[in-house]
Amino acid sequence: MTVPVTRKDLMIVNMGPHHPSMHGVLRLILTLDGEDVIDCEPILGYLHRGMEKNSGKPNNSTISTYVTRWDYLATMFTEAITVNAPEKLENVQVPQRASYIRVIMLELSRIASHLLWLGPFMADIGAQTPFFYIFRERELIYNLFEAATGMRMMHNYFRIGGVAADLPYGWIEKCFDFCDYFLTGVVEYQKLITRNPIFLERVEGVGIIGGEEAVNWGLSGPMLRASGIQWDLRKVDNYECYNEFDWEIQWQKEGDSLARYLVRIGEMKESIKMIQQALEGIPGGPYENLEVRRFDRAKNSEWNDFAYRFISKKPSPNFELSKQELYARVEAPKGELGIYLIGDNSVFPWRWKIRPPGFINLQILPELVKRMKLADIMTILGSIDIIMGEVDR
């Protein structure tokens, strides 16, 4: 009887768009030699919805429903960038109270996003328990958002010039209670995960990126900070009112998946510190500032007269962009989310390019998995923290 000869060629395996690792529809074509990975090719585009082309049609104020669908776990950031870009283009001043409310919402959204990164990351490694723990805290954040904005996830809250509505009565006290509770929650995660030897075996030394390499590949966010580069757009750019709070940039030196995990846990704790400072220092005053800009052009045109008022439905007032261009960016939890906006003297922008952090952070994946085992792919992919909604747009 002949003994079967082991094949000597490389094996090509398809980790298809549907797989139970909860990262969305990402297809990886792996070339394996036994258990070692030789090459990996990510194929994107399964969630491409043509968001950049769509931005020509709806006008600037109604596009909020589209933008929250890019990064659907940290929705305040997508709204913030959509609103920041025209504000910076036209130099619209935002009142102080609105700025503080925005910072509180953004930091809560950052915590929510990091929590929902942690759950699937641990579940990919094999630990199912944190996946349920994070939803406990995320439910509390959802409750806070629902009280303030009306929706648990896809809030339509940010407006050009401020926020849509003020915080309800008693929200600030509830938020303080959440902050105190959350700090005990983070301690629980530390006890369960950070010193766990199984976790450390799986995660330490896996997917190392050097500092120079990280900058060259255009990474941003926690991936860059875990490789030793202290680059945080909240300190570099000084947008909103981040410079009034006292907080530190979280960074690590090693550049492996453990460093990225530690950076994100640290960022959650810093966010709580910032929220507490913002809640204590929130000023009174108006929360929106838009009425000034509306009928700037034709002040006394005859079409605004009484006789024409009831002819047909007037479209809702929109924001006109002048003919300039701008690259605005925020520090989203996944990285640097940017919008390159070319205005066109009308309500519709001429070009509205989204610079998604997940898309650019994903480029390094084939490089990182080259010498790793098959099981390390999920660790590396999880630590990059992508979400297909913004990768594909």
Place this chain on the structure above:
Amino acid sequence: MENDHLQNYLSDWLVKYELVHRSLGFDSRGIETLQIKVEDWDSIAVIFYVYGYNYLRSQCVYDVAPGGFLGSVYHLTKIQYGTYNPEEVCIKVFVPRKNPRIPSVFWIWRSADFQERESYDMLGISYENHPRLKRILMPESWIGWPLRKDYITPNFYEIQDAR
């Protein structure tokens, strides 16, 4: 506004070394914008990298006018230790619509990998020397360049116009 005292620092430096470029002024935040010719782009890109611009933030393309040029825009930044006001520049390269080819900067800044593929996919500008230039967001067998202003979506009709 960041820069009250807008000066063409980079433009003056390039003129000093006699590199052909054209200054397109400043954008809304005061970032200098330069236009580089297609033939010079690969050498000038290396010059920028050596000068310290090590972070290609974003690369995008846009349609200047229907029937006109296509523009490829690069935003570069210097990331250095301890700076809180980094220098940035925005570079535009224009190509004609008929045969749009631009040298790729993948070998200088790796972050152009997926971004140039997306630019190729959406507007049809082909980047020479890119290792794997194929469609990334649209299906590989798609014909047409979706983000051009003169693009007609196939099989698309308004339901109220159908008879």
